Amino acid sequence: MEKLDILIAGVGGQGVITLGKIIATSALLSGVKALVAETHGLAQRGGAVNVHVRLGNVYSPLIKKADFLVALEATEALRNLSYTDKETILIVNERVERSVLPRVKMLSLDEIKERLKEYRAIYIPAERVAIDSGNPRGANIVMLSLLMEFGLKKLIDEDKLLSLLDEKNKRVYLAGKESITFLRIR
């Protein structure tokens, strides 16, 4: 059976854990084994969070090398590069959220893109797509639709996945899919 390793990275509060849960539940509904490892002390609000999602014939809870790195915040893509190699596809939300520590200089989106230029990365303004389709908090679902289009579909049945989403999120999901025509892998 095929294996797929997805690392979801983001900032606590962005729906990182929820996204992992949706992928794993739809995998189970599609008859695919899934393991999702999450780390959350202190509720991790505003802090860096990552969730390891493993699909297929897997045992270890943690990923060694990710097939996909989904970054709900661009800086978090950089923080998790050690889980990737040149084969990994990075799906990156074009959002830079500041650290709550005072006077920490964040990297600009362009600086992040510059550092990622050797990688296979796709960028998407996920918040804008989510807001335009009527759900400002649906950026994680936009990322999910991209992930499906770029390879998750071979393991997960799209109808099963959609059955887990409410109407608001279904709209976001479809909007994410439509946005793909404008994207390309670098």
Next chain:
Amino acid sequence: MKKSLLLGNEAIAFGALKAGVGIATGYPGTPSTEIIETLQRFRDRYVEWSVNEKVAFETAYGASITGAYSLVAMKHVGLNVASDPLMSSSYTGVEGAFVIVSAQDPSMWSSQNEQDNRYYGLMSLIPVIEPYDPQSAYELTVKAFYLSSKVHHPVILSTNTRISHVRGPVEYEEPIPPIFGKLQKKPDKYSLVPDVARRDRQEQLKRWELIQQEIKEFNEIEGDGRKLIIASGVAYSYVKEILPESVRILRLSAPVPLNREQIIKALEDTDEALIVEELEPIVEMQIKSIAYDEGFRIRIHGKDYVPRSGELTPDIVEFAIKKFLGIYYEPKTKVEEYVPPRPPAMCPGCPHRSSFIDIKRGITLGGLSQTFFSGDIGCYSLGILPPFQEQDSLTNMGSSLGIANGIFRATGTIPVAIIGDSTFFHSGLSALANAVYNNLPVLVVVLDNRVTAMTGQNPSPSREIDIANVAKGLGVEYVKEIDPFNLKESTKIIADATNWVKQNKKPALIIAKRACALEVIDKFDKLPIAEVDISKCTGCTICYDYFTCPAIIPREDKKAFIDPVLCIGCGACIPICPYSAISLKGKIPEGWDEVWRS
């Protein structure tokens, strides 16, 4: 049989239900919390959050000596608090079944240490069961109850972050009705006066021998080859994923104690062995001792190949296995790039943020030119971060008052002890009594938000018991409540209390009381939001650099912008702005103030 995607902790709860658990208790702590949360949904059993792990332990243990099936759950450091009754429970044994769940946190994702509680098994002579994934967590919990009831002895179920907080498919069966006890008295067994304890000790050792026989069925050998890998708990999942053919694996789901015959059988026909286990060499020590006694002359690797600190990862295990098998393997080089730090933060609207500002201003105004902030365990541990830096120590639950005592006795500096409401009842009470009893000049600030917020808003005793009355009852003469959002008044009261401590050389206690922001936003659909009047804002940076609410964001021109998605309209930033540039917009919902102050 049902199959669902379950969190390891949910699987443990379903295992307990399948075994007939009647009484379950615990104190919240990551990564153990969801076990009790899941059991709370089943109303036909008694499930409680206790005030601390010792009381939780004694409750579950007390139930089991009447014949009930009981479970107690806590994080690894919680077992330190409960270690007193733990040792005794092994002497007396139990009548029904008693499973102690201890959730370890290797790599310290949300803990102050990574102690390996399998040592408690060796020390107390209580068997330790260690699952390797959510499915085994379910099955082994059921088996742990059966073992406990069969040998009439407590059993430790040792889980960790990568078991408790992993979701995976789990097949499980329906719960069976709860098993409660019936009143029975055996003082000649359960009252550990020296005479009884001496006899119990002999019984305990006999049970320990029996357990060494029974424990065999928790472990399994698979594969062939003259090289043997012994994997305990979660290590098995990593080994299984990586392992090439022609290697035998001994999967240990019970690292304590070992069954001598089983180990001897595994070591026969083995040229070389590798023990893969997380943290301490618990299995390694036991195996080497057996191997030595039995005269095996083979190399046994363990902590020489597998690190003693931090959780296992696929890389670490692959490196160890390949080294063992003589296969060249270069571990991944870590990408060394500067990435701005992003620690977790106090939520927008968190009253603790305001409390830290009030405290700093108040004690300065009260004439305390320098102090020691003696902290404690909770969300407010984040007060260690800039710009607050108001946690000079925080080591364990209830440490604030005890350490403050030591600081004052050694230096004469008046300390400030900062403790949460749940922690106050957990282990602050006795330390406060000590402060009164021994005249400790300390300013105690109880940050009371009415929940154990850090682990997911679990209820706290402060909802039922008035902290001010408790403090007065314990003899604290200066007790006052403040509203942390009311900067002016709070600062004044803290200054006054500080003065009082200096003059009277006794403890004073302030209760900073406001609900957890998450409790508030859960109750309202439409929230007011704060807005910055850009014409008044001077770009002084105080609101985002010194108040640091995540909802307040600096603009390019340094002026402040409030993110309407993050802001919850608490209004705490309004008095912080020296230029009165912030105001609330939108309607204050009905009952708003009541919820904040409930």
